[in-house]
Amino acid sequence: MQAYDALPADLRRWLASACLPWSPASALRIWDKVGGEQNPGQAYSRLNAIEQSMLQQDATVWDIARQS
16 A cells, blocks of 8 residues: 555546556556656556557457357
């Protein structure tokens, strides 16, 4: 919980509404890489894009499993 509490407030807000359970470390790594402190909007867009990609991959896996 300490790692989550240490995150920037804007990133914590995004994580609170995320569809997938993100680790604080991976979310912060992406946040920092795209300059989330200076441009939260760009960081949100990148996090959303990654999350959507992960959700699409999961949907494909579950669809294949359902067909088996």
